[in-house]
Amino acid sequence: MEPIQVIEGGVTALLRDDVDTDQIMPKQFLKRVERTGYGEFLFYDWAKEPGWELPHNPILATGRNFGCGSSREHAPWGLEDYGFKAIVAPSFGDIFYSNCTKIGLLPVVLEEEDVRALAGAGETAIDLERQTVAFSGHEVGFEIDPDIKHRLLNGLDDIGVTLGNADAIERYEADRERSGPVTTAL
Amino acid sequence: MAKSLYEKIWDAHEVAPGLIYVDLHMVHEVTSPQAFDGLRLNGRRVRRPDRTLATADHNVPTDGSKIAAQIADHLSRVQVEALERNCEEFGIPVYSIGSDRQGIVHVIGPELGVTQPGMTVVCGDSHTATHGAFGALAVGIGTSEVEHVLATQTLIQPKPRSMRVHYRSELGYGVTPKDLILATIGQMGVSGGVGHVIEYAGDPIERLSMEGRMTICNMTIEGGGRAGMVAPDDVTFEWLEGRPAAPDPLPVDEWRSLRTDDGVEFDREIEVDASTISPQVTWGTTPGMVAPVTGEVPEPRTEGEERALRYMDLAPGTPIREIPLDRVFIGSCTNSRIGDLRAAAEVVKGRQVSSSIDAMVVPGSQQVKAQAEAEGLDEVFRSAGFDWRSAGCSMCLGMNPDILSPGERCASTSNRNFEGRQGRGGRTHLVSPEMAAAAAVEGHFVDIRDWERAIA
Numbered sequence: 001m002e003p004i005q006v007i008e009g010g011v012t013a014l015l016r017d018d019v020d021t022d023q024i025m026p027k028q029f030l031k032r033v034e035r036t037g038y039g040e041f042l043f044y045d046w047a048k049e050p051g052w053e054l055p056h057n058p059i060l061a062t063g064r065n066f067g068c069g070s071s072r073e074h075a076p077w078g079l080e081d082y083g084f085k086a087i088v089a090p091s092f093g094d095i096f097y098s099n100c101t102k103i104g105l106l107p108v109v110l111e112e113e114d115v116r117a118l119a120g121a122g123e124t125a126i127d128l129e130r131q132t133v134a135f136s137g138h139e140v141g142f143e144i145d146p147d148i149k150h151r152l153l154n155g156l157d158d159i160g161v162t163l164g165n166a167d168a169i170e171r172y173e174a175d176r177e178r179s180g181p182v183t184t185a186l
Numbered sequence: 187m188a189k190s191l192y193e194k195i196w197d198a199h200e201v202a203p204g205l206i207y208v209d210l211h212m213v214h215e216v217t218s219p220q221a222f223d224g225l226r227l228n229g230r231r232v233r234r235p236d237r238t239l240a241t242a243d244h245n246v247p248t249d250g251s252k253i254a255a256q257i258a259d260h261l262s263r264v265q266v267e268a269l270e271r272n273c274e275e276f277g278i279p280v281y282s283i284g285s286d287r288q289g290i291v292h293v294i295g296p297e298l299g300v301t302q303p304g305m306t307v308v309c310g311d312s313h314t315a316t317h318g319a320f321g322a323l324a325v326g327i328g329t330s331e332v333e334h335v336l337a338t339q340t341l342i343q344p345k346p347r348s349m350r351v352h353y354r355s356e357l358g359y360g361v362t363p364k365d366l367i368l369a370t371i372g373q374m375g376v377s378g379g380v381g382h383v384i385e386y387a388g389d390p391i392e393r394l395s396m397e398g399r400m401t402i403c404n405m406t407i408e409g410g411g412r413a414g415m416v417a418p419d420d421v422t423f424e425w426l427e428g429r430p431a432a433p434d435p436l437p438v439d440e441w442r443s444l445r446t447d448d449g450v451e452f453d454r455e456i457e458v459d460a461s462t463i464s465p466q467v468t469w470g471t472t473p474g475m476v477a478p479v480t481g482e483v484p485e486p487r488t489e490g491e492e493r494a495l496r497y498m499d500l501a502p503g504t505p506i507r508e509i510p511l512d513r514v515f516i517g518s519c520t521n522s523r524i525g526d527l528r529a530a531a532e533v534v535k536g537r538q539v540s541s542s543i544d545a546m547v548v549p550g551s552q553q554v555k556a557q558a559e560a561e562g563l564d565e566v567f568r569s570a571g572f573d574w575r576s577a578g579c580s581m582c583l584g585m586n587p588d589i590l591s592p593g594e595r596c597a598s599t600s601n602r603n604f605e606g607r608q609g610r611g612g613r614t615h616l617v618s619p620e621m622a623a624a625a626a627v628e629g630h631f632v633d634i635r636d637w638e639r640a641i642a
């Protein structure tokens with residue numbers, strides 16, 4: 001995963017609420033076993049509607065509860081493959097938010113009116129270190145979990161980091177692991 | 187210090203701050219192939235195959251095919267075969283197509299007794315909250331996280347906030363757990379639970395069967411919730427007793443301590459009066475766009491609602507009961523357990539599916555199917571004109587041959603009415619199994635409370 005510092009450039013606006021991951025990446029493309037090449041299927045059905053436009057830009061400004069529904073990581077894979085590096089919305093589906101952070105696609109939560117203003121401005125610079133979004137000559141701040149921020153800033157591989165902590169997992173298993181189902185004995 | 191059920195489980199599993207140990211990892215074919223590739227690429231192994239269990243559900247045809255090689259769709263076949271190969275390579279038990287334990291991942295976990303109170307459960311699937319019905323903390327995860335859990339048996343998870351939905355009073359006649367959760371989502375909105383683990387509590391919940399509790403927890407994600415849970419009690423223990431993976435004897439005393447202590451404050455709390463809830467029917471393209479069966483399609487208040495009505499081809503003011511249907515689907519991880527099928531069979535017994543309707547029943551697992559057949563439910567459905575299928579996700583998401591055609595309108599017992607969910611251009615109305623069964627007979631929605639029950 002590439003480290004993120006500042007993401008700047010044009011803003012694509014898709015100001016709809018409750019955009020679910022079934023719309024972002026319809027099911028027929030979930031049959032692929034690859035991790036790349038999903039950009040061309042992004043919003044596959046919506047893209048066929050008259051008047052649809054989704055310019056290629058680094059930043060997507062969108063509506064409330066973006067990425068709700070299915071846990072499919074194919075949705076962030078498609079957005080990233082299309083060229084988006086950050087998504088700005090008033091709120092996100094929890095699993096989608098987490099999935100984005102795992103692949104280095106930055107989800108940014110701003111107030112609805114700021115998202116609209118950002119979409120209107122058409123250009124922005126998002127500074128992860130400072131947690132700010134700059135547009136139209138001013139800046140607004142955003143919140144992000146410090147651990148997630150640290151991993152994104154440094155482009156860290158989660159699994160590598162956790163395995164670096166393997167001692168703690170071994171201790172947990174030795175001392176505190178609950179008895180539970182042994183699936184291999186079924 | 188007083189703690190909630192959620193906090194008790196969280197604290198017992200925190201390996202380090204924000205790093206949670208996973209007791210059970212369920213795997214299916216759609217969200218796992220890239221995770222296994224990642225392991226191979228980095229020379230990593232699966233840390234705890236003995237805490238991992240896989241099945242094939244999303245892609246499988248429900249026509250009774252017995253082996254993956256019989257799946258006609260090339261990409262589906264490749265995906266199911268990849269699951270089988272990956273599980274073999276990494277030593278993970280798998281119930282694939284043809285196994286008598288195969289089924290929808292959220293049906294087989296509880297059915298085998300691998301889902302138990304106090305556990306942490308994850309799966310690369312947003313409806314993992316279903317397992318919370320047993321007093322487990324169960325969260326849906328993405329493919330990168332699946333890989334993380336396979337490699338480390340832990341999940342990185344910033345701690346969600348807590349929420350309690352407290353139900354009062356009693357469910358009315360003909361009103362089901364499905365109606366309860368649909369009405370709750372209608373009340374709190376589809377993002378009302380975002381960032382929260384939701385505990386469902388109150389007398390109406392305590393009176394529910396495990397299946398009803400699973401239906402409720404299952405749909406937590408449709409209200410945006412991270413996880414849904416119900417405190418375990420005698421109903422839970424009775425369900426688990428004697429299941430293949432259940433401990434013998436059950437650690438009932440320990441499990442009884444898994445409840446929210448008096449005086450715990452939740453970050454958010456809402457009350458729902460169960461007695462005011464009628465059978466529900468969704469009219470739009472999110473599960474929160476829902477109305478009582480006695481109501482009408484509402485005037486749109488937002489652009490999103492306007493768009494939904496256009497997509498659904500519905501005019502405001504149309505009585506819900508006059509909406510004509512083309513298809514009926516009884517199935518999915520929300521409503522495909524034996525209790526759901528019994529309830530639907532009771533409604534259709536001795537009646538005929540309307541000539542304008544194409545109706546199907548898809549048991550959630552091969553075991554549910556076998557049980558239903560032992561009870562003769564398959565005959566009830568078949569002679570009424572239903573198509574009786576084999577286990578899988580089927581038309582819940584249409585990744586397999588069971589799909590809606592553009593413009594078709596379906597009464598469905600599944601959990602999502604998103605645009606195109608059951609097939610491109612298809613229109614989905616979410617309802618309970620009883621309501622779906624009655625709609626199949628009448629060709630349109632009916633208020634199940636006015637429905638004359640077949641004489642058993």
Ligand code: SF4
Pocket residue numbers: 243244290291292311313518519520578579582583600601
């Ligand atoms: S039945 Fe539907 S919601 Fe449930 S796991 Fe399958 S596709 Fe997902």
